[in-house]
Amino acid sequence: MxxxxxxxxxxxxxxxxxxxxxxxxxxxxxxxxxxSARVHAAAWKTAFDAFLREHPPQDPHQRRPFDTRDDYLKYVDGKSRLDGAAAFLTSRGLDLPAGTVRDVAAEKERLFTERLREKGIxxxxxxxxxxxxxxxxxxxxxxxxxxxxxxxxxxxxxxxxxxxxxxxxxxxxxxxxxxxxxxxxxxxxxxxxxxxxxxxxxxxxxxxxxxxxxxxxxxxxxxxxxxxxxxxxxxxxxxxxxxxxxxxxxxxxxxxxx
Structure with missing residues (x-):
């Protein structure tokens, strides 16, 4: 090739x-x-926002939703799913077990794959x-x-x-x-x-x-x-x-x- x-x-x-x-x-x-970056960002937002609603950080200032521009570029863009999930959740003051981080990353993967299969890129x-x-x-x-x-x-x-x-x-x-x-x-x-x-x-x-x-x-x-x-x-x-x-x-x- x-x-x-x-x-x-x-x-x-x-x-x-x-x-x-x-x-x-x-x-x-x-x-x-x-x-595809916008589709990744949208999938991350859905996964992260749902998690933050169920597990709100103690600091009220850290409870803001995932921003598909600033947070995406700063914490997850270009990184592996696990690294990106861990970086963002840590930025919100959440010290989570590795298994929980994997669950959030897996939900993002499910959402992205669903969108990719439905509409393509x-x-x-x-x-x-x-x-x-x-x-x-x-x-x-x-x-x-x-x-x-x-x-x-x-x-x-x-x-x-x-x-x-x-x-x-x-x-x-x-x-x-x-x-x-x-x-x-x-x-x-x-x-x-x-x-x-x-x-x-x-x-x-x-x-x-x-x-x-x-x-x-x-x-x-x-x-x-x-x-x-x-x-x-x-x-x-x-x-x-x-x-x-x-x-x-x-x-x-x-x-x-x-």
């Missing part, structure tokens, strides 16, 4: 100059390739345009995700065949890879492409993800800010992004073939 790496100094005609110094690109899945058009442009230039591409649903998401969105490698949550568990902000998931994806991290770009929308890209020594870390929140762009930059875009279609130059 793998193609040979793009030649050093490849022109990458029609693609933003920021990508012309790299030989491979690794992209996160949820919120970068597929429009789309890929972002701007991302698809960029992926196709990079493939025309023989750029090796990998998808990486902490989600066990990544392969299904990419398949349902019709974009799995655009990638040379995929490292998902199942592979991460099999290999014992620690979760973000550790860079191991992205490093494994780059390894499968046969390109060193210092010649590879990482594309992420999560704070933990851009931090992982910078910790891994990747040549370029691109943050994707789809929320347009007042602090999201600055947060991505602070956590490790070299630059931030609203949509990956911005990295295709005007007039380039799509």
């Amino acid at each position: 793998n193609r040979p790496p793009a030649r050093p100094g490849h022109s990458l005609d029609g693609i933003s100059p920021v990508l012309r110094g790299v030989r491979a690109v690794v992209l996160d899945t949820d919120g970068v390739i597929t429009d 789309d890929a972002y058009p701007g991302t698809v345009r960029l992926l196709r442009a990079l493939r025309r230039e023989a750029m090796p591409l990998a998808a990486a995700s902490a989600s066990h649903h990544a392969r299904e998401l990419l398949t349902r969105a019709g974009v799995l065949d655009l990638f040379d490698a995929l490292v998902d949550g199942g592979e991460a568990a099999r290999l014992g890879l620690p979760g973000k902000p550790r860079p191991d998931l992205f490093l494994e994806a780059a390894r499968r492409l046969g390109v060193p991290a210092d010649r590879t770009a990482v594309v992420e929308d999560a704070l933990a993800g851009v931090e992982a890209g910078r910790l891994g020594g990747f040549a370029l870390v691109i943050g994707v800010d789809r929320t347009a929140g007042p602090d999201t762009r600055d947060g991505l930059l602070r956590h490790g992004a070299h630059l931030v875009v609203r949509d990956l279609g911005e990295l295709i130059e005007a007039g380039a073939p799509t």
Whole structure:
């Protein structure tokens, strides 16, 4: 399935100059390739809010519902289900047994899977345009995700065949890879492409993800800010992004073939 790496100094005609110094690109899945982050966030909100109603924190200020933008980005985006559930519940002052955290994460999984089976998921058009442009230039591409649903998401969105490698949550568990902000998931994806991290770009929308890209020594870390929140762009930059875009279609130059 793998193609040979793009030649050093490849022109990458029609693609933003920021990508012309790299030989491979690794992209996160949820919120970068597929429009699934909002579905994850909605499932987390339903699961967390129900739990908080039944087990309200002692501090009244910590009883506020889960915020699908701020809480999602800060505590769960880019992390494994268990890590995300634990981080959010801890932020609400709840010191819970591991089994309870697993139950909340399992309920979120049930809700997400139900929505995925019912309505499916789309890929972002701007991302698809960029992926196709990079493939025309023989750029090796990998998808990486902490989600066990990544392969299904990419398949349902019709974009799995655009990638040379995929490292998902199942592979991460099999290999014992620690979760973000550790860079191991992205490093494994780059390894499968046969390109060193210092010649590879990482594309992420999560704070933990851009931090992982910078910790891994990747040549370029691109943050994707789809929320347009007042602090999201600055947060991505602070956590490790070299630059931030609203949509990956911005990295295709005007007039380039799509």
